[in-house]
Amino acid sequence: MKIALFIPCFIDAFYPDVGMATLELLERLGCDVEYPLDQTCCGQPMGNSGCEKDAAATENLFVRNFSGYDYIVAPSGSCVHHVRDHLTAPRQDAATLAVRANTYELVEFIHDVLKVREFPWAEFPHKVGLHNSCGTLRGLRTASMSELREPSFSKPLALLKNVKGIEVISPDRPDECCGFGGTFCVTEEPVSARMGFDKVRDHKRNGAEYIVSADSSCLMHQKGCADRLGLGLKFIHIAQILNGVRS
Known part of the structure; x- marks a missing residue:
């Protein structure tokens, strides 16, 4: 599988440890992960504010960055929800539709696609x-x-x-x-x-x-x-x- 890692902009700016933990976890689970270096925002802030047309450049860049991958995985449910259900500014061609369909939030990717349930290295006594x-x-x-x-x-x-x-x-x-x-x-x-x-x-x-x-x-x-x-x-x-x- 060709897997791309999408790190939302606020995680990149404020919570880089979450991004690194996501990459390390996917690699622990045997995934070969790539990180497209030109990625930025998915367009959610503009879309949520009713500015769908203004999100076009951002969303088109997202499609270009993540086309050709089997799965795009992100540690953010809200961003994945936007990509999957509201990425409407780009032309809805085959590339856009594939990116939208293949974008997964981390938990659902582990649960539904990888079907992993065991994490023998994990311990959290709290x-x-x-x-x-x-x-x-x-x-x-x-x-x-x-x-x-x-x-x-x-x-x-x-x-x-x-x-x-x-x-x-x-x-x-x-x-x-x-x-x-x-x-x-x-x-x-x-x-x-x-x-x-x-x-x-x-x-x-x-x-x-x-x-x-x-x-x-x-x-x-x-x-x-x-x-x-x-x-x-x-x-x-x-x-x-x-x-x-x-x-």
Whole structure:
């Protein structure tokens, strides 16, 4: 398989350790990974703000960078959701459609494509609360949604439960939005902050030491909320836990 690694711009700028953990984890799992050097943003910020046409140059560059690969893998559910379902500015030719169809979020790629469940090198002796971002939950369907009253399933939990020493706690409202929402946290700051405060308090109340997610953007927002409240919570991307980080 020809696999390309897509590292979203905010991870590249603020959380490079997440990008490196993703690459190391994929290589541990036997993948031959390439990193297209000209990659930039996927166009999500402009698309989320209603500026689809203004995203054309960025999205066309994304298609050029990632054409010809069997899979494109990224440690960001929201970016993958944008590429797969909203990358509409480029001409929808065979190359664009293939890139959109072949782009996967890291957890679903490990769970659905590689079908890996064991991580013998991973040990994380902490209580963690799982946050499923709205993009991964409702866009990529990596877990069940409580509002649908459907049978319960969770791809990230299926992976995390095989990490030695980990204890996953359940918040009272496990699939409620944290309030980040991309540009929503800028245009609706008071509402966004209150939603974030409610989210981190829920995790803290139920005993979490860490909040883990497949989206660093949500973790960034929640960390700001938790720090302002003085809750002492820590935040970590699921790639780092599966790759063997201890704390």
